[in-house]
Amino acid sequence: MEAVNEPVVVLQNISKKFGGIFALNQVTFDLRNEIHSIVGHNGAGKSTLVRILMGAIQPDDGEIYLNGSPVSFDSPREAQENRISMVWQELSNFPNLTVTENLLMQRFVTKANGAINWKASHDLCKQFLQRLSLDIDPKSMMGKLSLAQQQLVEFSKALSYDPVVLILDEPTSALSFREQEILYEKIIKIKSQGVAVVFISHKLDEIMTLSDRVTVLRDGQKIFTKMGNELDKDSLVEAIVGKPSERKKEKIRNTGQRDVDSNTGLILEVKNLSLERRLEKVSFSLNKGEILGITGVSGSGISDIGKILFGIEQDYTGEISLEGHPYESLTPQDAVKQGLGYVPKDRKEEGIIPGMTVGDNIVLSTLKQIYMTGFVNNRIRDEVIYRIMDIIDLKPRNPEIAISSLSGGNQQKVVMARWISKKTRVLILDEPTRGVDVGAIGKIYSLIRDLTHQGVSVIVISSEFEEVHSVADRMLVFNKGKIVGEIKPASSVWEDAFALAIK
Amino acid sequence: MKFRDSKFISFFSNLSKNGVVIIFIVIVIALAFLTKGKSIKPSNIVNIMLQTTTIGILAIGMTLVIIDRGIDLSVGGVAALSSAVGAICMTKLGVPWILCVLIMLVIGTLVGMINGFSISVLKMPAFITTMAMLKITQGSAHYLLGGTTIFGLPEIHSVFGQGSFIGIPVAVWILIFFTLIGFLLLKYSRFGRELYAMGGNPKAAWIAGINVTQNRILIYAISGFLSAVAALIITSRIMCAQVTIGDGSELDAIASAVIGGVSMAGGEGGVLGAVAGTFIIVMINNGLNLLAVSPYIQTAIKGTVIFTAIASDVIRRRKELRLKQ
Known part of the structure; x- marks a missing residue:
């Protein structure tokens, strides 16, 4: 040639x-x-x-x-x-x-x-x-x-x-x-x-x-x-x-990692998960309170993991268990009932309800709580909305404005906020920083970390290796629908993960 | 008191949004002048209110359906079928009257549930599904009635269409009752919030864990139920059952909703606007009658009003979109 x-x-x-x-x-x-x-x-x-x-x-x-x-x-x-x-x-x-x-x-x-x-x-x-x-x-x-x-x-x-x-x-x-x-x-x-x-x-x-x-x-x-x-x-x-020697160790910015003790127990366990043409016998587990990064380049099947867990994709084979009990989610509604939350990749198409206010978008998945009797309890509603807006640090702090007037980063925070207002056990985020302005990326990740302090276990699915490396406790690397490695961000640089993903 | 200012602003932007109140006032004043006060005589106002009741009740159900990006073309047929069955039960089968009323309501609700099931579970398109249901119910009503009109409904049946309570017709009370229920449901209930979410972005609503299937069956069931309520009022007013009951009423109900600010694109509008929209349609009809305008051109005028309402809805949406960018 x-x-x-x-x-x-x-x-x-x-x-x-x-x-x-x-x-x-x-x-x-x-x-x-x-x-x-x-x-x-x-x-x-x-x-x-x-x-x-x-x-x-x-x-x-x-x-x-x-x-x-x-x-x-x-x-x-x-x-x-x-x-x-x-x-x-x-x-x-x-x-x-x-x-x-x-x-x-x-x-x-x-x-x-x-x-x-x-x-x-x-x-x-x-x-x-x-x-x-x-x-x-x-x-x-x-x-x-x-x-x-x-x-x-x-x-x-x-x-x-x-x-x-x-x-x-x-x-x-x-x-x-x-x-x-x-x-x-x-x-x-x-x-x-x-x-x-x-x-x-x-x-x-x-x-x-x-x-x-x-x-x-x-x-x-x-x-x-x-x-x-x-x-x-x-x-x-x-x-x-870059050469291993060039991958400077000071690049490791991830200071928040905790070696999440497997003694705290597993919350989610996945065994031999396969999806035709997309995933091949994938097995992994998620510890309680952990941030697990699922990374891979586009086409590696990472998005499908989230869709399967949340009941959007149903034609899979394999076993999933949630806190020791067999778990099968046939619809998102079912998944929500069992304590899962999901932030989709396509925020405009699958995330926000454009015609509604910020407040309505925040409480969308918590309606049962606020409308306990079937009708609204405004006191609880305001309480939830203001508490959430404080947690996600939303500016302007006004629940009555239209969601579409917010920036991409703020819209993403609102979609995430839905699951904060609920007792979510496992939160799955698919490409949480896509289309988000650079300044807001850090805020989204610190929000993810805050969530784990409230006992939420998080799965971050992303092809942004550097970002995931900076926030995850553990990273699984996917290549051609298979897990090809596990990386501890505390003792590695993101390039190590990327190298595995493209090999 | 926290967001007094923003509430104040949103009140006015809502007002200009559907504009229905302004149209309403303009039409009332214009007609009063044109008819030299005939249109605002108390007797005429009661007349207008009575005419508003049946279409208004249908428009409430239609509003729920349209908010969810759907359509229910079967309402007129459902009304015809439930009045045919009701009349036969009352006159030929000797079923106790109150039971007949119940049967009518159950028929409406059941047909609505079949619509809802087909649309949400079988994923059939709402337009064609409900159009087919219109034919099914209309045809069945025609067959049951044998092409004739059934008279001789029991005296007590006149209560819905002819009775009155504290000087206000019972039919109007019924409309007020369901308008209030519809308003509260949409504004303050969980079901209402979920409905707006489904209309605003169906996929996002599904992913947020909303029970889209169940809610969708429910709204078509409500629309069917309200069609039967309308049938009760009509049969009670004319004290007979005939197949032409409800003819063309689906279009009037849709027009009411759209004039009242319910957007065909889904996720927007409410029952107060829709009932006000019915009022406007009836008032225009009534005014043109008082002015002795040819009935042929009346139809064209009504069409023009609907056309204008939809055009202004589309233009407003485009303006909003441009503002965002």
Whole structure:
């Protein structure tokens, strides 16, 4: 695997600052007819680099060259016109329409009278699919295809615009292990057709097998660009997270850890938990009053743990016990009854009730307590609301304002507050700092720690390794749906966990 | 006293929010002028109130359903079916009157529960489910009545539609009673809070541990029950049962709720607004009748009022959204 050809795109000395911090610092990146992987942990600068190439954001400094001449893209559309395409991480198709309709939306083959020529459209779609030798019926519904097939249709769609550069952002993160193999084969095929491929992934195995070259970013700096065949896994991990000697021990900021005594007893025990294509025989336990971090990169199955425990996902196998009793939760309502609480990842869709006030949102899960007789007890209601607002330090301290007028961080605190006002035994938080402003992140974690002092046991599910490391008593590291290690933050640095997660 | 200021402000923003009070006042004054005072004579006001009762009662149930992002198109059919069964029991089967009343209420509630079960457990779409139920109940009523009108209801049955208590018709008392219950339920009960949460964000409400299924069955059951109450009043007023009872009343009930500030997008509004909305519709009807306006154009005017109410609801929402951004 050699890359002797001329570069198609060169990003020269690119810098970009967000709020005074370098997201990218003098990074140079060139792309030829090859599969070029960009790797790094969250916040290393991968997505910033790609977004600059796509014209979604503008660099503060540096130049972009396309086929040797300087260019600047003001929008993704402009990048696309210059034959740079991207397949986004999240699928954005129409499941209710056919493959042809998805692929040819806005550019159907039409007859002289303006009506859609379906036969010709299906044929054209078939041609596009054939470019990747896909055996998919253009007339089948998108939603009926497997995730991998849908992803491949997205690839075909991107290719139908005849790009010279194709950016793939974690294309395998939602796929099962077997489906990923199919995708690799097709990505190599794309390269063989003269397209330069940028590949973003957390999975070192696939990076090692696929890449002609690999560029490693860490904290906005380029560490190196190397030929894929010069790399071994250990050196790649080291480049991503830094040499063990460089992982300064003073980085350990987690001072609050307690070695939670297993004598206090287990509250939750999970045995051989499996979920088709997502989790494989996962076993762990949660001690009383402990903060357990469940970490992994996207697609590692960590989110599913929370969904299973809270009764949102029911098709699992395995055993769960809560304080020694067998536990099975069929609905969230059931889980709440048994003393569980859950803060979902998608705050807007699953967390807040936008039309209601802050106060109403706070008491949402405590209604039984406040409405003991069926009707409101305003004294208890105010008492609960004000006590909670003090605990979560909500400003402005006004329960009558609309929840949607609060910042993301404050909204998240309100969603968490629901479970404080209740006697929650186990609180599960899925990506609790997603979409939260930087200043509020620390407050959310100190709130989590305060909760444990009130006897709540907490599970924090997150792909932010550094954050979880700073708050958890114990960290479980997930990789490809399995637990690959347990880390004690008190005696380690977060990079150790991340290294396990991507290995 | 802690948030006196904010309560004060929210009172006024609520007022301008549904605007129903302002529309109400404007219409009363305008009609009084146009009809040269005929519209505000006590006899006419009692008349208006009587006409408000049945649709108003249906609008209360409809409000609960719409807050949960649903719709109940079956109310008219449910009213027809329960009056048909009630009338047959009273006249042909010789069932004691009070038992007949009970049977009517049970029928309404049962049909509502079937609606609720289909929508919440079987996840059938509310619009089609209740439309089918409208046809089922209407058709059954038609069959039971054999295409005729059943007269000869017992004298005592006239109490709901023709009796009065302290100078106010019993039917109006019934409306006041259920309005009050509806208001208290929505504003101060746990069920009410959960209902607004379900309408505001169904998924979040489910994840917060609210028993969405049970609540949803309950609201359709309430709507069915209230349809039967409306049937009691109508049959009592005309002292007979006929299949046309409740024809088109579902649209009037929906219109009342929307005019009264209940948002079709869910999670917003209340029964006071909805009943006021009914009042406005009835008043417009009544005023146009007094003015001897052609009944054909009356329908068009009513449609225009509903159209305007929905348009202003949508525009207000968009404005609020823009303010947030």
